[in-house]
Amino acid sequence: MLSTTLNDPGAAPEDRLAALRAHLDGAPAMRAFTRESNNHIHTIYSFSPYTPTMACLRGREAGLQVVGSVDHDSIAAAAEMREAGAMLGMGVVTGFxxxxxxxSLAEEESGQARFADVKLNNPDSAGVAYVTVQGIPARSRARVEEFLAPIRAARLERTRAMAEAANAILASVDAPGFDFDRDVVGISQYARGGTVTERHLLFAMATALVDGFGRGPALVEGLDRMGATTTGTARQRLADADNPHLVYDLLGVLKAEYLDRFYIQPDHVERGGELPDARTVVEFAKSVGAVPCYAYLGDVTASPTGDKKAEKFEDDYLDELVGHLAALGFPAITYMPPRNTPEQLERLARLCAEHGLMEVSGVDINTPRQEFGCPELSEPRFAHLNTSTWALVAHEVLAEQPGHGLLDPADPLADLPLRERVERYGALGPRLVAGESPETTMKELAR
Structure with a gap:
């Protein structure tokens, strides 16, 4: 029987890892490795039903060769993720x-800002973009935590203000409310370096609504009175009194259909908010030996995570945007193969090739309904994404020694185009996971 400690957010990481070690001592049957990987897994340190240890185990059970964590504004999962992945014989890529x-704020205030008034890849805000910073070497985790701490603190206070607004709306329609410190911060890992996100707030709100309205048709009727739109499959799931994922399903509906009623827009860090400018993040990522990526979303027709409406994002101006990203110093674009059409991905791949950018894959995991696998990565047309993933695995290990990262100007391969460096590093990733020493691998790079 699987120990509950593996996925206990209140347990210490070392206890979760010990539980995994004990589980593996029982030689459980595991699926054969596939060609698949997932570099975009959220854990309890942002919002997710999975501890880093359990995320690794679920990934291994799905046949993944590589798992990667990218918690919002947090690097707290990294050490546990790396150790659990190593126990399971997997490659690991950590980041945020x-x-x-x-x-920049100056550009915005001068009216010279590009893309300030359009949706990029963020459903909640115009002019705001999601980015990932991946392949962070262990030597840089303390610097990353220092960089992210004020962002986490500002986000906490903005979320607190949103909770007040949400509770006021709920009270106005005689719906049950929630307590921010107990029900939002209390279910997070904020005290341990994690982040309080909008999803924590919505989870608390969803829990309060289920407790107040009850399960089954009574819940749907209560949501109707609130003006929370539910249709189709979502409505059927919410009306199912035995739905084991009810609170997560309700969270998705609230995020897609109700959040805008009390959402407070984030602001620049220079004004006490939580949003650095992109160039600052790119330069910081490179300074700590990591790889910054813009996260392409593309126009959405159906949301795999169940929390995004059909909506237009970057596709109308993608050519100009990718050129701008390259000018800002981004070396890579990350995307989710199951989310986009072949035409979208072919266009994106062409633009990445034109600008010499690396392509990175990953499928957003933050709810219990989602599958960890990505079958598309077994298709020949996505072979380069597997190479990129293994390159990040090798990069994160080798970048422990300054001068041996994919983007390091002192790297032995620095004179090669990035795509050629990715090919070389990609061949080294499986060998490092199989036990080859970094010293041997670095000698080969230097030849």
Whole structure:
């Protein structure tokens, strides 16, 4: 029987890892490795039903070769993720995800900001973009935590203000409310380096609504009175009194259909907010030996995570945007193959090739309904994404020694185009996971 400690957010990381070690000592049957990977897994340190240890185990059970964590504004999962992945014989890529302004405050105030008034990849805000910073070497985790701490603190206070607004709306329609410190901060890992996100707030709100209205048709009727739109599959799931994922399903509906009623827009860090500008994040990522990526979303027709409406994002101006990202110093674009059409991905791949950008894959995991696998990565047309993933695995290990990262100007391969460096590093990733020493691998790079 699987120990509950593996996925206990209140347990210490070392206890979760010990539980995984004990589980593996029982030689459980595991699916054969596939060609698949997932570089975009959220854990309890942002919002997710999975501890880093459990995320790794679920990934291994799905046949993944590589798992990667990108918690919002947090690097707290990294050490546990790396150790759990090593126990399971998997490659690991660790990092974080954050939101940025593509322009500086000065550019915004002078009216010179590009893309300030259009949706980029963020459903909640115009001019705000999600980016990931991946392949962070262990030597840089303390610096990353220092960089993210004020962002986490500002986000906490903005979320607190949103909770007050949400409770006021709920009270106005005689719906049950929630307590911010107990029900929002209390279910997070904020005290341990994690982040309080809008999803924590919505989870608390969803829990209060289920407790107040009850399960089944009574819940749907209560949501109707609130003006929270539910249709189709979502409505059927919410009306199912035995739905084991009810609170997560309700969270998705609230995020897609109700959040805008009390959402407070984030602001620049220079004004006490939580949004650095993109160039700052790119330069910081490179300074700590990591790889910054813009997260392409593309026009959405159906949301795999159940929390996004059909909506237009970057596709109308993608050519100009990718050129701008390259000018800002982004070396890579990350995207989710199941989310986009072949035409979208072919266009994106062409633009990445034109600008010499690396392509990175990953499928957003933050709810219990989602599958960890990505079958598309077994298709020949996505072979380059597997190479990129293994390159990030090798990069994160080798960048422990300054001068041996994919983007390091002192790297032995620095004179090669990035795509050629990715090919070389991609061949080294499986060998490092199989036990080859970094010293041997670095000698080969230097030849």
């Amino acid at each position: 995800e954050c939101r940025v302004k593509l322009q």
